[in-house]
Amino acid sequence: MFVRTESFKEFIRYYPVVSFIVLIHILLYLLTVIPAFPSAWLFETLMGVNLYIVQGEYWRLVTPIFIHSGLAHVLFNSFSLVLFGPALERMLGKSRFILLYLATGILANVATLLLKPLTYTHVGSSGAIFGLFGVYLAIVLLRKDLMSSENTQVILTIAIIGVLMTFLQPNINVTAHLFGLISGFVLGSMLIGKGRQY
Template structure:
């Protein structure tokens, strides 16, 4: 059985790229998804000649497909002619599966939201005293209880102070998490999310007061940010939704600020040390993946920014 030249997966019917001649699995068959050298050359020639590269050739578009189009798979929908209108992917359970469990990013977001509403339910059912003195002690990270409740290293990642705290973390995770997961895969994404969150929590414990409560996914999210920065440093982002800049510039700026605040304001209510530690963990993991040749594919938007010199 043939193997994909990009990820090494075994495929019964490999696709041959019309630009570089390599053999690829359905997931990496498009030139944009396997860092195609021929595509880079074509893009450069098109730019020099003043032409606009408009995507893959019609020959590649007409190839028979084993799997659904990548564009639809990325947003979580699987097309199957036998399932449409039935109990398959477009049935009630199928819609829920595609919306919340099609990739790790949406699954983590779903868990975070469910946990937050679970917090509200506990508070309304048992009262504020029980919530603050018993429930939080069982799920939030605290220096005085870490050895008694070691599972709080993980549960604290999914607990948030209030709706705004949860919403901001969820919004950031949605954008950068999806971008990273497409590049490194589901398992590696979950790994860096949890490891960065745990190590960031431990780092914050070292500079916090014994009874300080630590909670939130910020450390894990900054780990995702660090990894994505190493793998795709020139990925275009919009700071405050309107200022364009490459990702590395945002990470360096924010990482420097968090490092300064972690040293000068260790007792602040914001976990600056967790943020800075999360970035460091992510940068190290991203460097490891890059040396292994994982996640180097660029998106079409990144190529556009690259060609424009941004």
């Protein structure tokens, strides 16, 4: 379930949504580091800035999901999506997976807006990634038939480590992580009713 054995072409064919999101991550990162491109302008336009959101720049509730602050940041989040996204894309279907990913990321950013200072700025897809963890927790607790006991142990271990690391690492948007997880659990509990076993 969490071990990728597909070739590159097979992965793109089987999991087009995950592949497209990772492509967006990489392209936006490259655009923010190309010297000839107005990278600072792009980054500043897409990042989450609470003050600008309350002034009407509502796209900043969405765009931070896809932009990252450095190579390690984009690689870690993209790797997490490649690892944990495919099973849910297959289980939920493309449309419901897109809905869930965007919704959890946006809700994490809304929580950041409501609970963090107006001066707070943020980027990264971690809220949406934790949303995926929340869906897996909903599956573990509400639809055990959809996942094997081995995979249940894996996802519970990773979710616990992820939450612990949220509080131990510096410069982490704790609010986005926690509310991504919570929104993923709530939305996941509504979306997994017709999920396919993996």
